[in-house]
Amino acid sequence: MGNRNWIPVRAAQGVHSRQAHADLPEGTYEREISKEGFFGPAAFIHHRRPPTGWTSFEGPLRPRAFDLARLNAAEPSPWAAGKVLYNAAVEVRFWKLAQAMPALARNADGDQLLFVHQGTGDLFCDYGRLAYGPGDYLYLPRGTMWRLAPAEPTAVLMIQATNTHFGLPDKGLLGGHALFDPAILETPALDDAFRAHQAQEGEFRVEIKKRGEVSVVTYPYNPLDAVGWHGELAPVRLNVKDIRPVASHRYHLPPSVHTTFLSDRFVVCTFTPRPFETDPGALKVPFFHNNDDFDEVLFYHAGDFFSRDHIEAGMMTFHPSGFTHGPHPKALKNMLVQPKPATDEYAVMIDTRDPLEVGEAAASVENPAYVDSWKTP
Known part of the structure; x- marks a missing residue:
């Protein structure tokens, strides 16, 4: 979905993990910065504090939530x-x-x-x-x-x-019958x-x-x-329920592996129940990341979305490109140890190459307090 001619960089500084999304240095929080969503080159920065620990967030870039129900x-x-x-x-x-x-x-x-x-x-x-x-x-x-x-x-x-x-994604090494036949x-x-x-x-x-x-x-x-x-x-x-998600017990996979439909300037992904990672060093919640190339939308269909608080069926979240986001504080407690064996969620994600405008219908049912849900309780 874009230019593949990257400036070649292979470098590292300070204390860092050898594997992305696994075996983080003690007391650190990983943040991914990547190109082309999760398809391009990436850097993994280790922070002492959660990268979403803001006390205020002003301006139109703020994360937004709408109760479409x-x-x-x-x-x-x-x-x-x-x-x-x-x-x-x-x-x-x-x-x-x-x-x-x-x-x-x-x-x-x-x-x-x-x-x-x-x-x-x-x-x-x-x-x-x-x-x-x-x-x-x-x-x-x-x-x-x-x-x-x-x-x-x-x-x-x-x-x-x-x-x-709309078309179907190239399933590559997984073979044509992966995700769904x-x-x-x-x-x-x-x-x-x-x-x-x-x-x-x-x-x-x-x-x-x-x-x-x-x-x-x-x-x-x-x-x-x-x-x-x-x-x-x-x-x-x-x-x-006919979609069989890709899972890895040793590595938290990016949401792009759940792509269901492709279009020229956006993708539609589906989150369905899957087992949590069992490797003791693997992340068990979505990692912090900058969504700098795509606007990210999630519609919550059913279940318990494990990385978000106060989200119910029929709600939609909208994260414009340009800021760091990731799991809410409650989910962070389960970063390395999950009390449940598997997720219990069905959600539709839409990632768009071009910035999205908010329609009047969504604006009328917005929850303006959503931006505060990352604050440490």
């Missing part, structure tokens, strides 16, 4: 859902839907990824029907016509890849439920979003009238 209004159209975060390459919205969409939707601005936070129901689209439930990623290629028909109230995190597409990806079916949907009569509206504006096309029949399809492009469903 408090966005209570259900909207019939995904394009009416408020923007949470956005830039020229990605658009993130949080959408609640109480009943079947009255119109079809079509995104002409880019590929769409729907992450189902709550609710069950059916997705009907050009290709057929997919049932959905909590923890499902629903990938929709650009231009797909679709609608959701909830069986129960539904909440969705929507991620748009503007003017481009592509065979697990489920495509829509032209089944009896879909044919019953096709049989509906009357006028059908299609709300098409292009360059942020919505146009409406009306048909005198249901335009989801396909009788068959084939090819190498289709919507797919992937549930977080």
